[in-house]
Amino acid sequence: MSLDTAVQKPHELLATTLAADLEAVNHLIRARMASEHAPRIPEVTAHLVEAGGKRVRPMLTLACARMFGYEGEHHQKLAATVEFIHTATLLHDDVVDESGQRRGRPTANLLWDNKSSILVGDYLFARAFQLMVETDSLRVLDILANASATIAEGEVLQLTAASNLATTEAIYLQVIRGKTAALFQAASEVGGVIAGQDDATVAALRIFGDALGVSFQIVDDYLDYGGAGTTLDKNVGDDFRERKLTLPVIRAVAQATDEERAFWVKTIEKGRQDEGDLEHAMALIEKYGTLEQTRQEALRWAEVAKSAMASMPEHPLRDMLIDLADYVVARVR
Template identity: 75%
Template structure:
């Protein structure tokens, strides 16, 4: 999903608070990514799993379960499930996007081939379903199965919507709710459900994950255009080159005059991109305040995430989750 996971301080504090359980999650992930018959599977998976993702999503499940007072063993299975779904999605995304780098390393589709990425991704999806069955809890099963369908639906929607200038902010929200927020909200919600938390708390955890995921993805899409400061870093412009319509461009297109519209039609819809086009795109984003407007949306979603936490018990983990929402948007603050 092209998400940069350089969330630091509050996530580090969560990591510390949940260190023993996170170790159990990592052990379970290593055990379940094995394959008796097909050594290609652990090779490909290890390349991605051990590349040092921040394990943000499984951490959310552990945090939610702890916050809701859970003291059983199954939040570990649910957290590992969430990470497997995420990893499977990354493998398939890199095939779909023809990506060459992920977390600073060559992608699996480049090191092995598309076939391996597709089939090992399928294996991890299947493994995630085996894992989510183990707690024997029908409701967490439903939540995670529904999230998987929503993720895939969001990815397909993005395929058709991303290069279509008629795509508006509502469709954009649907896409990122699918491809990013659905797994965040499932991750937090299942933590509450497995803990047997009251309905209001389960809803609060879901809403927190949803808003956090949306903020997270808007920030990621902003950073792809250099963030609010529009510094052109080494990764700036990937979405533009891949003709992926994201929030800043959607906002600029909505305010475009005829010439500007022709520019977006040529570069995004038709994919006819020339020297200097990225710089011109950045000028148009600045001219219409599109970056600032998108940044305000992200801040708003972060505030919603914080507010969603209100019904939950007063607890150090709740404070860390609140800080995490601030931190996610601090990258563009």
């Protein structure tokens, strides 16, 4: 599937199909981000929530519930929960990363301050747990609580692994499972749980969400080094400048000569980057073919996601979710 030829992109088709549910979710979000005593909370939250995000994660919950004929309202509460968790992590991440821009707009920590971003993020986590409890499902609570812990764990692991050349592919995968895939996985899984599906079906949804999230992040890491089809919200080489060890670099470091390793130590571990270093890094990545290997990894994970979703009963929403997995990797085909 080409980004240029798709008449309606899969996430747009999902949004159209789930329009009534999404409207209810947005109403819930606006209602629950309100604060009688601290008006800064809805101000900061609205800045991110209403910034034009695609709502992919909450749509996974809605679609995975509706796919099995669920007719209640708990899936809407869980979708709002997922969006609150996602927004809270973005607020915290922008402080940790000292970011100044997200989705083409100034970050909340830049417009307000770090304290506001952290505390409002904490408030959203609390609201998320209130919404979870309202579903009266301990299993749902367990899934989303574990996801929240995994996200935090992944961010802390990234702090220690980001600029360490000893970081392995296994650690890299653990990081991206925490920072990205955990919420994709939980969002998909709770949709099946709330719809009363059996363990085998919920396990397949878990695999789908995990693989979709891993593929999503690997694509992002691929595009950061100028992969084909790059139309970036960030500049090529941001990960290099921020000294983040992603898959293209990890594999290049693993094969490096002594001279090449000294270059990686200088630029990544020690953070001494000079003019032309990004181009040299990209040349080394090209030398060992690790950008192409990263592309293949993204495609492989997308196939895992599609295979898991294909095991679900026939349904238009199932097909849209399979198309979504294709769409995630469309930029690297």
